[in-house]
Amino acid sequence: MKNNVGLGWVLAISTLVLLTACPLFISSFGLYLLNEILIYSLFSYGFYLLFSHGGYLSFGQAAYFALGAYSAALMYKHFCTSIWLPFLVAIAVTIIVSIVLGFLSVRLGALYFAFLTLAFAQMIYAIVFRWRDFTGGDDGIPDVSRGIVDFYFTKIDLGPPVNFYYFTLILFVILVYIMRLITRSSFGLSLRSIRDNMDRTRFVGVNPQRYLLIAFVISAIYCAVAGALHGSLTKMAYPELSYWSTSAEPIIMTLIGGIYTFSGPFFGAMIYILLKTYLMTIIGNWVLFLGIVLLFIVLFFRKGVMGFIEEKLSVKL
Amino acid sequence: MSILRTTHLSKRFGKFRALNDISMEVKEGEVRAIIGPNGAGKTTFFNVLTGKLKPSAGEVFFQENDITGRPPYEIVKYGIGRSFQIINVFAGLTVFENIALPVLNIYRKNMAFFSRPQLRDDIRAECFSILKKIGLENEADRIAGKLSHGDKKKLDIGISIAHRPKLLLLDEATAGLNPRENRNIMNLIREIAEREKLTIILIEHDMDAVFAVSNRITVFQQGAIIAEGRPDEVRTNKLVIDAYLGEDF
Numbered sequence: 001m002k003n004n005v006g007l008g009w010v011l012a013i014s015t016l017v018l019l020t021a022c023p024l025f026i027s028s029f030g031l032y033l034l035n036e037i038l039i040y041s042l043f044s045y046g047f048y049l050l051f052s053h054g055g056y057l058s059f060g061q062a063a064y065f066a067l068g069a070y071s072a073a074l075m076y077k078h079f080c081t082s083i084w085l086p087f088l089v090a091i092a093v094t095i096i097v098s099i100v101l102g103f104l105s106v107r108l109g110a111l112y113f114a115f116l117t118l119a120f121a122q123m124i125y126a127i128v129f130r131w132r133d134f135t136g137g138d139d140g141i142p143d144v145s146r147g148i149v150d151f152y153f154t155k156i157d158l159g160p161p162v163n164f165y166y167f168t169l170i171l172f173v174i175l176v177y178i179m180r181l182i183t184r185s186s187f188g189l190s191l192r193s194i195r196d197n198m199d200r201t202r203f204v205g206v207n208p209q210r211y212l213l214i215a216f217v218i219s220a221i222y223c224a225v226a227g228a229l230h231g232s233l234t235k236m237a238y239p240e241l242s243y244w245s246t247s248a249e250p251i252i253m254t255l256i257g258g259i260y261t262f263s264g265p266f267f268g269a270m271i272y273i274l275l276k277t278y279l280m281t282i283i284g285n286w287v288l289f290l291g292i293v294l295l296f297i298v299l300f301f302r303k304g305v306m307g308f309i310e311e312k313l314s315v316k317l
Numbered sequence: 318m319s320i321l322r323t324t325h326l327s328k329r330f331g332k333f334r335a336l337n338d339i340s341m342e343v344k345e346g347e348v349r350a351i352i353g354p355n356g357a358g359k360t361t362f363f364n365v366l367t368g369k370l371k372p373s374a375g376e377v378f379f380q381e382n383d384i385t386g387r388p389p390y391e392i393v394k395y396g397i398g399r400s401f402q403i404i405n406v407f408a409g410l411t412v413f414e415n416i417a418l419p420v421l422n423i424y425r426k427n428m429a430f431f432s433r434p435q436l437r438d439d440i441r442a443e444c445f446s447i448l449k450k451i452g453l454e455n456e457a458d459r460i461a462g463k464l465s466h467g468d469k470k471k472l473d474i475g476i477s478i479a480h481r482p483k484l485l486l487l488d489e490a491t492a493g494l495n496p497r498e499n500r501n502i503m504n505l506i507r508e509i510a511e512r513e514k515l516t517i518i519l520i521e522h523d524m525d526a527v528f529a530v531s532n533r534i535t536v537f538q539q540g541a542i543i544a545e546g547r548p549d550e551v552r553t554n555k556l557v558i559d560a561y562l563g564e565d566f
Contacts, residue, residue, distance in 0.1 A: 181430070181431045182430055182431070184433050185430050185431055185432055185433060186417075186427055186428070186429040186432060186433070186434050187427070187428055187429060187430045189410075189414055189417065189418065189421075189434060190418065190421070190427045190428070192407075192409070192410060192414075193407050193410065193414075193418050196407040196410055197405065197407050197408070199405065200405045200406070200407060200476070201418075202368075202369075202388065202389035202390050202393075203389050203390075203398075203399060203476075203477070204390075204393065204418045204419040204422055204476065204479075204480065205390050205393040205394055205419065205422035205427065205480060206390055206418070206422070206427055207388070207390045211427075211428075214428075
């Protein structure tokens, strides 16, 4: 692996250059898809931290995806056009909710964690669905703004798709870089020790519940930022954002990309969204096809697409 | 001065009394062996001392601090380390990372979000000094699960001494090893004890090892202490011979 360390950087930088240059030659539909891919990969990175490093599979990260989308949408709707406050409120609400629900979820081990996160997410779905006066019920919140970046003297309207795409890309680069730092840090190592051998982790002075809770909150923030961006991109916040099938999406994306590969969530999201979009127009029953793809991955490419490439080239991606 | 003291320590599982009224004192610098037949409560005793299990009654004092029923991650910070009867390492992490985890704990850096343990000179140096002690400095980048059985045992001990404990509990450190590896581990333990001025309590079935390294022996039977004393006293104790050692010894 040592000879090829540089290859990971080459991949990262060439991907970044490509993502930056894309708006110059891509169709408007293509740009929309690419924007969606960036948003869903942020969502997947949230899932990835908890599952791939902490060993805890959350089946309810959609709760925070929706929380981010609704908080930002309501702020845009009622209070302001600038992006700062909606994002801050979305993150603050998410931190508070995820501390409470995370505290209750991480106490009983990985299996109960999956059940509890699912249960809490479904509760949030029920609240969003029923609380018509506040959330708009099953109609959701239409005409969500994309906001304006006002930074000292400059004002950039994020309404045009290209502007919003670059805004998403900047957030994406910053957050993925932070995730990279976190996963390679001492905290990341402590988290992996929990995944590897929780019993022994306690005897090296690490309180697993505390570390998992912190990872849970970080994960929720990533999901909420992705949700807030998703609300602006689609100009809608709707109850299905918190439904369990939405929670399944980052799981499937991460599985396709590779659960133990850092670039897995990004390429997984890309493959998933491209397959979904183009296959739906060719074969109507896309879900059946998805099932076959997943079966194939679990049976033959357990490390996912990027994990498979990693192994073949013996390089860290 | 006593480093560890238990008073009337008991642990019940339903009606079964795994530990029954254990009052024991270990002095600083001692190498204490705990012997006794299977099921005598030796490992349960360790589990209660290190917080893996909560006692049903009684107290544990470490350097006169009451640590009864505290969770393991707190007890570790008082300065008690332990190794396990069945190998208990982080099999999916590298050898270096296995040692880095407890070392980070000394520097209070487990929670550092943005710094890599590999890149900090002080942490790296400390890890390699431990790896050198246990003779695994050339295996630092190997995945722990791929080490030989003997090396895993060494790593297990390395993890338990890396957070600089004052008291080390070793649960059958030589179980499942061949005679040569067995001798290596015993020498390693003796070296570490002398160099670090560690107090050690060890559970051991290998009587040669027990009589070679320990300066006091406590004998457990059915969750209670039936004898305690210097090796030569225990060796000739009638109760101990009947319960455990047998006539041949």
